[in-house]
Amino acid sequence: MPTYAAPGVYVEEMPSAQKSLTPAPTAIAAFVGFTERAPNDDPSDPEGTRPRLVTSWTQFEELYGSFTPGAMLPLSVYGFFQNGGTIAYIVRIPNTEPADAPSTASLPAADRALGSPVHVESLEQGAPLQVVVRTVDADADGPAPFDLDIVGPDGTTIESFTNLTLDDSERNVATVVNAASHTVRVRVDLADAVDLSSLLEVMRPGTYPLVAPAPHPVPVSPKRFAGSESARTGINGLTIADDVTMVIVPDLVTAATRPDGTIDLAMWKAVQTALIGHCERQGNRMAILDAPPGMTPQQVREWRSDVAMYDSAFAAMYYPWIRVENPVGTNGQSEVLIPPSGHIAGVWSRTDDTRGVWKAPANDTIRGCLDVERSITKNEQALLNPIGINCIRPFGTRGIRIWGARTLSSDSDWRYINVRRLFNMVETTILDGTQFAVFEPNDVTLWEGITRTLTAFLGGLWQDGALFGASPEEAFYVKCDAETNPPAVIDEGRLVVEVGIAPVKPAEFVVFRISQHKQLAG
Known part of the structure; x- marks a missing residue:
């Protein structure tokens, strides 16, 4: 209570005993998997493994690159935004290492008949260098000499060499550069019958980057997928992202596919078990799981019941896989088979936005889905629905729809996805508010x-x-x-x-x- 000593009028502000609660966000996804490259805007995270927020496909491309062979995550993120998603965290897991070979570039001659006679390679493995060729104007007889600069990744010139030639003189480009350079080595390949004296210019001016060899893929273990909360990596690194409500691991198939094309189902279960455990510990998010590809309804039923044996209200599983347009165009294929989880997350977000988190995210079409891996009949779904496998089915003119809304819980109180997500939202809202x-x-x-x-x-x-x-x-x-x-x-x-x-x-x-x-x- 304030103390009043002097006569007068006093105004006091009294805090309200009732506060207003704003519903917690429900449509924030997190994707864990492989990308074309790592973000380069954070020197403290050179491999780009920490969770990073993106709000559009364009922003994802700027940070992580675009579609690339051997990575399902970009396709899933694209499907998420295509189906109505707006906010996503990306957790990159490194799945390649630099090749133990130098970066190279072949410099073209001015006369196309000579091809690319000058070959440059870096002394450092995979060095991101550039070679700048400049023609020197000269009135002397014979071909004009040229200058060559070695430019570093920050755009500064590291080394310069002037008045170089391709002939056998003491200014031959290979002789001069190899004797003095600390960054590159040069080799000249010219046919013995080539006459350079008739040329005015021998090299084509321009900037030519040294291309690093393609990185080698490396195995990714379930432990790498699970990651570390303290190091902010993998699935467990999402602990710092308090607002995440959906977690997807689309590249599980990439890591679990053996060289002979079969799926390592033990690894499949290990990663999905780690994902479910993370969601249960956090208590405010759900795992969207993909069934293994290539299985018949009977096979996926047996795998779910006898091998996976998941029992969790914080996870939902979808079957079968879906076909979408192949943006990479590998092997001349116009379509590619991908796990449905990323597109499903987008539908969940769209349902939350148009109806509310209490509406079951089912009986809705999947944008961008051209077909399903396998058509499921009503009788086949009767085997899968009771054990919590949500089917994706084509319905003719009604399109390809999500035809299931169950969790993987054996508890009837938590049978439906929308019930679990509604409680997640209410609990988070009360906790924060x-x-x-x-x-x-x-x-x-x-x-x-x-x-x-x-x-x-x-x-x-x-x-x-x-x-x-x-x-x-x-x-x-x-x-x-x-x-x-x-x-x-x-x-x-x-x-x-x-x-x-x-x-x-x-x-x-x-x-x-x-x-x-x-x-x-x-």
């Missing part, structure tokens, strides 16, 4: 303020259709009083609030009971 109560006096005033705050938030969800019930009393309750906070609880410094909500569940089976109505004679 009630921090004001920490260290406040634990009395009736605080209890009533907390009750009003949560009642207003949950009442808004009920009005939006997120909760089941004809009235707010049927949809939810908030209890924070002397019963939940007896003296023993208060003495321990705790404030206990009970919240119960009745989530809406999807109409998974729509049944019409039709009978023949016979009109009785009067």
Whole structure:
């Protein structure tokens, strides 16, 4: 209480006992896998392995490059944004190492008949250098000499050599450069019958980068996928990204494919188990899992039941894989088979935006999907749906749709994806929005303020259709009083609030009971 000593009018600002809660974001994805290159804008993270936020496909390309053979992540991220996603974290896992060979460049002659007679290679393995060729104007008889500069990756000239030639004089480019250069070696290849005396220019001016050899792929173990929370790498590195709600590992197939083309199912299970464990520990996100490719419905059912044996409310699995346009164009193929998880994450985001997180992300089309790996019949889905495998099925003129909305949980309370994600959103919103109560006096005033705050938030969800019930009393309750906070609880410094909500569940089976109505004679 302020102390009033002098007569006058005083104005006091009283803090409101009721706060407003803003729903936590629900459509933020995280992708873990391989990319064309690492971002180069953070010197403290040269390999680009820490989680990085992107908000568009263009921004992804600027940081990580575009589509590239041997990486599913770019295709999945593209499908995510194509289907309505807006925010994603990227966690790059290095899957290549530089080749143990120099960078090279072949410098073209001015006369095309000579081809590229000057060959330059770096002394350092894979050095990112450039060679600049400049023609020197000279009035002397014979071909004009040329200058050659070696330029470093920062654009500065490291070495310069002037008045060079291709003939057998003492200014021959190979003789001069190899005797003095500390960065490159030069070789000249000219046919014995070539007459240079008739040429005015022997080399074509220009800037020519030394091209490093293609990096070698290296095996990526399940431990590399799991990563480290302290090092901010892999799946566990996403611990610092508190707002992530979906996690996808599309390049699991890239790492788990053996040289003979078969899938290492032990590795498949190990990585997906690590992903599920991460999501369960965080408690605010779900794993979107891909079934292994190439399996029939019976095979994927047996794998799910006898090998994988996942049981988690924080994971959902989709089958089969989908076909999309092949942007790389490898082997002349116009389509490529990819895991559906990235596109599914985009549909989840689109559903959250248009309907709300409480709407099951199913019975919706997948943008960019040209076909499925295998068409699933109704009877085949009857084998997969009860064990939590959500099918992707073509429906003719209705398009290719997601035809399932189940988690991998055996607990009927958490059977549906939208129920688990709704609780994730509500729990995160309450956790973040009630921090004001920490260290406040634990009395009736605080209890009533907390009750009003949560009642207003949950009442808004009920009005939006997120909760089941004809009235707010049927949809939810908030209890924070002397019963939940007896003296023993208060003495321990705790404030206990009970919240119960009745989530809406999807109409998974729509049944019409039709009978023949016979009109009785009067």
